[in-house]
Amino acid sequence: MVDVAASPSDAVVLRRDEAGPAGAKPRHALSRRNIFLYGTLIVVALYYLLPLYVMIVTSLKGMPEIRLGNIFSPPVEITFEPWVKAWATACTGLNCDGLSRGFWNSVRITVPSVLLSIAIASVNGYALANWRFKGADTFFIILIVGAFIPYQVMIYPIVIILREIGIYGTLTGLVIVHSIFGMPILTLLFRNYFTSMPEELFRAARVDGAGFWGIYLRIMLPMSLPIFVVAIILQVTGIWNDFLFGVVYTRPDTYPMTVQLNNIVNSVQGVKEYNVNMAATILTGLVPLIVYFISGKLFVRGIAAGAVKG
Amino acid sequence: MSNSERPNQLFRNLNAKIASIPMVLTALVVFVGGTAWTVLYSFTNSKLLPRLNFVGLDQYHRLWATPRWLISIENLLIYGVISLVFSLVIGFVLAALLDQKIRFEDTFRTIFLYPFALSFIVTGLVWQWLLNPDFGIQRVVRDLGWTSFSFDPLYNSSIVIYGISIAALWQGTGLIMCLMLAGLRGIDEDIWKAARVDGIPMWKTYLFIVIPMMRPVFITTLVIIAAGIVKVYDLVVAQTSGGPGIASEVPAKYVYDYMFFAQNLGQGFAASTMMLLSVMIVIVPWAYLEFGGRRRG
Numbered sequence: 001m002v003d004v005a006a007s008p009s010d011a012v013v014l015r016r017d018e019a020g021p022a023g024a025k026p027r028h029a030l031s032r033r034n035i036f037l038y039g040t041l042i043v044v045a046l047y048y049l050l051p052l053y054v055m056i057v058t059s060l061k062g063m064p065e066i067r068l069g070n071i072f073s074p075p076v077e078i079t080f081e082p083w084v085k086a087w088a089t090a091c092t093g094l095n096c097d098g099l100s101r102g103f104w105n106s107v108r109i110t111v112p113s114v115l116l117s118i119a120i121a122s123v124n125g126y127a128l129a130n131w132r133f134k135g136a137d138t139f140f141i142i143l144i145v146g147a148f149i150p151y152q153v154m155i156y157p158i159v160i161i162l163r164e165i166g167i168y169g170t171l172t173g174l175v176i177v178h179s180i181f182g183m184p185i186l187t188l189l190f191r192n193y194f195t196s197m198p199e200e201l202f203r204a205a206r207v208d209g210a211g212f213w214g215i216y217l218r219i220m221l222p223m224s225l226p227i228f229v230v231a232i233i234l235q236v237t238g239i240w241n242d243f244l245f246g247v248v249y250t251r252p253d254t255y256p257m258t259v260q261l262n263n264i265v266n267s268v269q270g271v272k273e274y275n276v277n278m279a280a281t282i283l284t285g286l287v288p289l290i291v292y293f294i295s296g297k298l299f300v301r302g303i304a305a306g307a308v309k310g
Numbered sequence: 311m312s313n314s315e316r317p318n319q320l321f322r323n324l325n326a327k328i329a330s331i332p333m334v335l336t337a338l339v340v341f342v343g344g345t346a347w348t349v350l351y352s353f354t355n356s357k358l359l360p361r362l363n364f365v366g367l368d369q370y371h372r373l374w375a376t377p378r379w380l381i382s383i384e385n386l387l388i389y390g391v392i393s394l395v396f397s398l399v400i401g402f403v404l405a406a407l408l409d410q411k412i413r414f415e416d417t418f419r420t421i422f423l424y425p426f427a428l429s430f431i432v433t434g435l436v437w438q439w440l441l442n443p444d445f446g447i448q449r450v451v452r453d454l455g456w457t458s459f460s461f462d463p464l465y466n467s468s469i470v471i472y473g474i475s476i477a478a479l480w481q482g483t484g485l486i487m488c489l490m491l492a493g494l495r496g497i498d499e500d501i502w503k504a505a506r507v508d509g510i511p512m513w514k515t516y517l518f519i520v521i522p523m524m525r526p527v528f529i530t531t532l533v534i535i536a537a538g539i540v541k542v543y544d545l546v547v548a549q550t551s552g553g554p555g556i557a558s559e560v561p562a563k564y565v566y567d568y569m570f571f572a573q574n575l576g577q578g579f580a581a582s583t584m585m586l587l588s589v590m591i592v593i594v595p596w597a598y599l600e601f602g603g604r605r606r607g
Contacts, residue, residue: 146341157347
């Protein structure tokens, strides 16, 4: 079953198959196995795409059309008004400046958090891989096991620490929290990557007199750009999508986009405007989706590296 | 102990030690310290502010006598079993289908995985809309002529947790599929050839040869799913806010609400300690096998 050779006739059939499940009549080349295989995959794929499709069509309809029509039907009259409203004038509480505020808050949270967490974790992973000292592994194991501790256990002590330092409720505080909780996975990622690099490289640089930072900046950093890209993808999507830390460690005027989105959609006041809600939802999902579709295989590599120990 | 006696020991490899300060602080202060602090204060009667006024296991007695907590636990169990079983089965089947040397593998994989890039908030809100009884799937089917059709999981307290599980599975199975696919790709081609030569049917090869060989992948995946289950929070907040009533409450939400709204810190700490306990039951044996075994080997 492993070598299903794609003969030319097979290819034609498959392409037709791809056009739609209701397509061509079965031909002799279209084996029962292929019908089952591609049929299942296409049905599942449609199921996975359905919510995205419904989000997009709903956001392009007017409210009267939503009330009368079917959520799956394409819009009769396309309108971008819900998008404009979601971005610029949707209300959360007393503020009516739309999701744009949450968007810029999220940008101001995500960019420094990504940079700081990756800077810390890459140097840390490098130290663990090439400059091991006594006890380092113990801390590393605590770090990895700590990644599984439910955040709820550590939320309140961190509130106290941040309050003592005087940065509770600020974006700085949230950036630090993201750097702390990004550390286990990123350190693991970098440590494994640096460990897999040839030992001779490191030795040669040592012989040439390069020190800790010299080797990191001149050799390790330039040679490990792919893993940095993977880490950036992992962190941008993770931090952008965060809700819990945002809601705990920021105040309403500094809420990240996810928290603001939830407040807009689930607010009990006023008439529900489903088209605006869906436009707001797409807007919030757009950044990670763009990252995902551009990064392609690197995203997969990132989550696999994050998930499976090396 | 005076450090001056052996400065070499302490200052050797100094840069690496400096670089590890954030890790050491995180591990000791936040992970160990924070956890110990929360566990310690769960034995106090802290209300608005944390106070060291010990009351023994009172908070835990109260916790297990609170209907909302019991519902949260029940929901977590149902949600957990569904997530575990279905994401493993669906994830593995999808991975096995993609592993048949098919065309457009990348396209299919991209489609199955894209929900994983979305946040739980976005996921919850989309499915809230799809499952809306007045406009969503129920209405569409009724408009087709089946007027008695009923599908409103988010408004029916006896099945609301299943409605949440549907959204969670949509979001998370792609990840499991990718992990499984990586595991399947790690299986030697020769195994397949040998099985075929012996005339073993494909499903049997998967069930009795491939899956047992993928044991490490399954264990890792299981740990990841289990850790994710206990953390479930944003999805519920976005999709139902715990409703109708308290029918879809989960432990993580209980903790948050008691700490930051009900101003009953002691309850929040006790509940989060229970969450910790449940995770430890899964993690400790796994960590022991993973790290303990490797160091010996």
